[in-house]
Amino acid sequence: MYCNHCGANQPDHAVFCSQCGAKLQTQSESTVPSEQEIDKEQTPVDYLDQLRSDQSSNHTDSEPTLPIANKPIHRAEPASSTVSVPPSGSPPYRSTSPARHLTWIIPTVLLLGIAGTLFWWYQHQQDINVQVTQLHQEASQLALKGQYEPALAKITQATTLRPTYAVLTKDQTMIETANRIHTKLETVSSNLKQNQLQPAEKSLITLQKALDTRKESIFEQEKTLANRNQDLLAVLKVKKELDQLDTIDALAYKLDEVDRLNNQEAKEVHQLIINKIITISMKNAEKLLQQNDFSQATAAVKAGLQYSSKDEKLLSLQKRITSEKEAFELAEKQRIERAIQQAEEEDLKNRTAGVELLNVDTQLNEYGDIEIYGEVKNVATKPIYSITVYYSGYDAAGNYLFSSSASVEPYDLEPGATGSYSAYEYDWYEEVTVQIDNITWYLE
Template sequence: MKCSQCRRKIQGNELYCPNCGTIILNNLSNESGKAILANSVAGNPEKIHLETTKKSKKSVVFSITLPVFTAVFMVATLTVFYFHEQTINAEVIELKQKGEQLALAANYEAAIIKLDSAVELRPGYKAVQKSLSAVRLAHKFNNQLASAGELIKNQDYAASEKLLTEVQEGLSSQSGELYAPLVEKADKQAVTLKVISIKKEIEPLNNVAELGGKLSVLNTISSSEGEAVKKQVINKIVEVTLKDASTKLEDNQFSEAAASVESGLKYATNHEKLTAYKTKIEQEQLAFEEAERTRIEKALEEAAKEDLLNRTAAVDVISIEWEVDEYGDLNLYGDIENVSTSNLSSITIYYSIYDSFGSYVTDSFTTLDTYYLNVGEKGSFSDSYYGIYDEGATVEIDNITWYLE
């Protein structure tokens, strides 16, 4: 059966249409229908229609309003949730960026705090977890390098080298901007250890060839420490060379003395003291050969006498200073003046070194910076003696020799 008004299908026992409220006349024959009809006959014909219509409308409104309200509520909830999640995402990204920036500035502890906060907000964000793991590893390497540096300061070189090797092996498997400063720092410490090792090795050496071998190793190291030790090795090569050449020259072994100087110049290229001593050897060789000539024997004897008489009168020592540097080497500086009536050449200053208690340590010699010193002129001299290690050491000039022009 269908409603005569809205054409909706009606159940057999329904007295009114649930959609439009129209009374179903065909069903008024049952008990409920009779009551409705009686009510209508009693003078209330509209009451039945109004009551049934209200119930029907309430049912329709509720059936429409509930889904709409539910949909609106869900959309609002999802919108709030979306913007909340977006805010968290933005905060996580900002924490990640700040943490990585702090790490690149070697502020590892602050970086870890930032990245930890990001992980707490987004535990499943693998990019943040990866950054956090990398920074923690860099922090570990940095702490190990700091410990290795302390071990070097405490002269525990074996332990420092072991720890440094461990760090370098760990860094070898890493790459990226985060680890680059640590690699550089580790390499620098490795160079420092190598330089210290070479310095300890050269202390007992007194052979030019062996010292030259260490110098070749130092030439491969480009660092301030390497340059400092390289300078020490060169100074020692010069010292050993001059001592050997001087001994041979005293025995008139001119060729051997010259060969010794050439050996030193092989490593201390164009060194002023060695080139000056080479000239001295050549000059003394010529003098010796001339002395062999009988025709000028008397003239040479007179020259020798004159040299002996003027040995302490031809020059005046104006000043002399010395210091023992941080590497234990004694550095000597001074000035002299030609107070004679003749130009001088090949001026050599002989000196002795005494320790803090005044005890004799060693002696050496050096030459004037300039080969010639004319009458009335002043000249400077300097020298370095390797391995004194006594800040209270003193220097005394024993003798000064020269040639008259």
């Protein structure tokens, strides 16, 4: 079977032409009349004239005409009532007119144009998507490195290309938030460097609250910066308090606070506290050493060595305390020995020479009695009491006459004090020489 439109050979069961798409006519629908129909016609059909009529009706004046149209065509007179018909199964007449080709070329060109435009538009959108994805990735990488300004430039460019992408708007807002927090944290760092602790602490409290609500990874480096500023603030506060701390216990408490921090400033303050502990330990030890309190001085040095066991100044002072303690103990031993000796000598003196006889006088009165009187002095180092003077009397030839005693008044004599004594010997009527035999007393 052949297509009545383009003449292409088609399978018998085909409905539409595989070449031009026209609907195929079956033999029952064919325009070629059967012999019975021809016999019934009164006038024979001129197929060439019919073809010309079809061409003239399907073309405009501007379309080219077939060459055959320039030749006169004469309608054949019907010689008989029968017309020869192409045998069944032979290909029908194929038109070679350009107009018939245009009927499928123009739609094809339009379809190709539309397809090309759609393909270009699709490829263009794909290129934009690739560019947006790349800009988004670059912005994310820059933001994670803390380079917020170039990250914002990248994400803004991507948002301009795809303004309806919600993820771009969300990430842009997030980067702007991180940039604002970073700027404020940098201001806090500047305040801390200028030792402006109060405004820095106030800002840090606010920023910490804001960061606590953010779980995105972009804020991790800002949290790290905030923690570093918090540690620096704590170190500076401790450093400011150092001048007011003057005990090892108070300094040790602050040292514990600083050791929980992990930054360079904390290490510096740690050493400052250690140095102050050493200074206080040495000061306390020196003061106790002057008081010869060697045990407490040693304890003061050990208190400092707990925090700096290899400090040369403390170790040197510890050796000095030990040396001075040994020297003091030796001197004290010698002093005690001397004191004991002096005490013994003093005691001997107090017991044997504690009273000095200042004078003794005798006088024969008009009644023939001898009056004896004199003074003594306490030369002992202790008070004495119950002093008694023993004496004897001799005549002019030196013969012994009598012996007796007299008590000194007052009864008690302090060291360096003097007392007097007096006595009477009756009925001698001659001059008598009195000699002091002994003096006795008691030590308190």
